[in-house]
Amino acid sequence: MWLEIELDSFNVQHHGFVENKSSNNILYVSPGFEHLQSARDLIHNERGIAIEININKQKITFGRDYLGQYPLLFMHTNNKLFLTDDILHIDWWSIKNDINLTLSEEALALYFSLGYIPQDMTAFNEVKSCKNVTLYHYLNNSITEENVFIPIEEIDNYHINNIGEYIFAEASKIANNHQHFDIWCSGGIDSSAMAYCFSHNGRSADILTLGYDEDALNKFGDGEIKYAKEIARHCQSPLRYAQLSPSNFIHLHKQFTRGHNSPVIDTCVIAKYALAQATLNTAITGEGGDPVFGGVKNTSVLFAHARHPRLSLGWLYASAHCRFFNRLNDIFIHGNELADYVIEYLNKKIELYPGELIRKLFYLNTIEKQGGMIFPQAYYPGKRYGVSIHHPLTNLSVYQSAFQLEDEKRYTYPNGKLVLSQLFQGKIPESIIKRKKSGTIIPLKHFIENMPANSIDVTGLKLTGYFNKEILEHTDFLTGNDSPLLFYGFITLNKWLLNREGRNHD
Amino acid sequence: MIEVYPCRIIITSNKQLADDYNKDPENALAASRCITVEEAFDLLEKNKEIETIILVNEEGEELVSYLGEQFTWNKQNMPDIVRVDVPEDHKSAIKIIRDSLAKSSRLFLWADVAAG
Numbered sequence: 001m002w003l004e005i006e007l008d009s010f011n012v013q014h015h016g017f018v019e020n021k022s023s024n025n026i027l028y029v030s031p032g033f034e035h036l037q038s039a040r041d042l043i044h045n046e047r048g049i050a051i052e053i054n055i056n057k058q059k060i061t062f063g064r065d066y067l068g069q070y071p072l073l074f075m076h077t078n079n080k081l082f083l084t085d086d087i088l089h090i091d092w093w094s095i096k097n098d099i100n101l102t103l104s105e106e107a108l109a110l111y112f113s114l115g116y117i118p119q120d121m122t123a124f125n126e127v128k129s130c131k132n133v134t135l136y137h138y139l140n141n142s143i144t145e146e147n148v149f150i151p152i153e154e155i156d157n158y159h160i161n162n163i164g165e166y167i168f169a170e171a172s173k174i175a176n177n178h179q180h181f182d183i184w185c186s187g188g189i190d191s192s193a194m195a196y197c198f199s200h201n202g203r204s205a206d207i208l209t210l211g212y213d214e215d216a217l218n219k220f221g222d223g224e225i226k227y228a229k230e231i232a233r234h235c236q237s238p239l240r241y242a243q244l245s246p247s248n249f250i251h252l253h254k255q256f257t258r259g260h261n262s263p264v265i266d267t268c269v270i271a272k273y274a275l276a277q278a279t280l281n282t283a284i285t286g287e288g289g290d291p292v293f294g295g296v297k298n299t300s301v302l303f304a305h306a307r308h309p310r311l312s313l314g315w316l317y318a319s320a321h322c323r324f325f326n327r328l329n330d331i332f333i334h335g336n337e338l339a340d341y342v343i344e345y346l347n348k349k350i351e352l353y354p355g356e357l358i359r360k361l362f363y364l365n366t367i368e369k370q371g372g373m374i375f376p377q378a379y380y381p382g383k384r385y386g387v388s389i390h391h392p393l394t395n396l397s398v399y400q401s402a403f404q405l406e407d408e409k410r411y412t413y414p415n416g417k418l419v420l421s422q423l424f425q426g427k428i429p430e431s432i433i434k435r436k437k438s439g440t441i442i443p444l445k446h447f448i449e450n451m452p453a454n455s456i457d458v459t460g461l462k463l464t465g466y467f468n469k470e471i472l473e474h475t476d477f478l479t480g481n482d483s484p485l486l487f488y489g490f491i492t493l494n495k496w497l498l499n500r501e502g503r504n505h506d
Numbered sequence: 507m508i509e510v511y512p513c514r515i516i517i518t519s520n521k522q523l524a525d526d527y528n529k530d531p532e533n534a535l536a537a538s539r540c541i542t543v544e545e546a547f548d549l550l551e552k553n554k555e556i557e558t559i560i561l562v563n564e565e566g567e568e569l570v571s572y573l574g575e576q577f578t579w580n581k582q583n584m585p586d587i588v589r590v591d592v593p594e595d596h597k598s599a600i601k602i603i604r605d606s607l608a609k610s611s612r613l614f615l616w617a618d619v620a621a622g
Contacts, residue, residue: 299513304534306510311531319535326532358508414513414537414555434583436557 002084060138068132068371109338113325115265119372132371152403171197187227190289199235211241242278246450263496265489276381288394291365294416314347512539517566
């Protein structure tokens, strides 16, 4: 989908949007959003984007659904506004309009600190990514943002079963509209809960989990596969594997760096491309389990804040991502300044949300991280492989319901997912509810070792003038011995940027 | 105010090593802390959930017996227990402790392969 508006005449060209004209306004929406009356209705909806044009007032309002399940990128020049969900359209449009895209050093600092580029920005200064919980207004040749975030009040004695009702209702709604489901299942509690929801009451679902090549299995064991087998047995569902072999890893990395809206260091993105590739029609994920119910970084940030109360929360939150915030000085020529920028950026984000630290963390993970990384990492693989992907644990009603529950019923130091544990007790195996947390970890070094030499390239990054030459030429780094993940972060960024220049669209 | 405690504990009576380890906020971000055997017993007797226990230079073996009895030696339910020998040089000692902690907190044999 893309839409171009000439700001002098308000002439519109578009592709893929549904046009809905009323007396004063024209509303362009993504398919499925035809019921919207105005762009403001985005606040109460999910899975879509909308652009509203009022020609009389020469005003444009646009944005993504409240939680940001669908992405929207835009570029604003002196005489045009261009909006799209697709980075390839940005490539095409910027070349067509002779726009020279410049790299954002700040965005790259956040990329190496958090593992992804947050919503609001992209790798390029000229391209913006719409934030969720935000409406954008164009008027008099400038664009302003309206924050439409609505804080949710805790309700005394709100019961966990209320959240359960919303989860089961969402599952039923999705189930009624589709015939068959592939459950993207790691064997963790979130995806196993979804396996339960979609394999009962006459529903038919396959369990789809990541599979690895013999070499990886022999060297490193079978990771989480035993849990996926267990939940498949329990639900009497067929188990299928999305193969992540070295050769498929290279193929998927190519797809990801070509069509994803931004580079991402977290390797779970590649896993999502593998799962989408193996999905038949419709996938169900357990996304939302961590941010809405778990709070991935809650324990580390709460403990570190209690022990070191003078340290800024921005520093703590950046460090808690366990990416390369503490190595910005090695990575960038202006590492010190960029570290200050990242701290200040995150301090502001944390200040934005109301409540005690634990509630702020829940909001940050649910709004910022989901909108910036988690939703796009399903949207783009789904788009690439033509499958629809649903996240019942983080739909709008479940999110609102979860935040109405008192925080301590969702998280009691050091344990999260109290809601899911209670709701699915007796419905999924105890061993899955009580298993230790791992996150989806792929044998990255194994894949890197099997990448052909021509895939391992950081030449383009050397030319940017942003990076310390020492790290890009350091032997340990070039062989991936320094940190495979850092190495992966560099080659992913390099390849993603090459694709943007239209030189790598093979 | 949420009550917090270290979920990953490093058992040592070496106060200087403990101070050096505990003053680094990156170690706090791992919810880890150097404590004495007595402090560890205090946490366990209050039923605090401990994920990993690192026994430094053979200190704290009595914790293992205590936990074994508590959890009837069911390793799935017990904290991970890691034994390390560290040199006198605190910088090297802390590196060894951190590496052990990083490995023990990763599951399965994917450890050493780098988390995504």
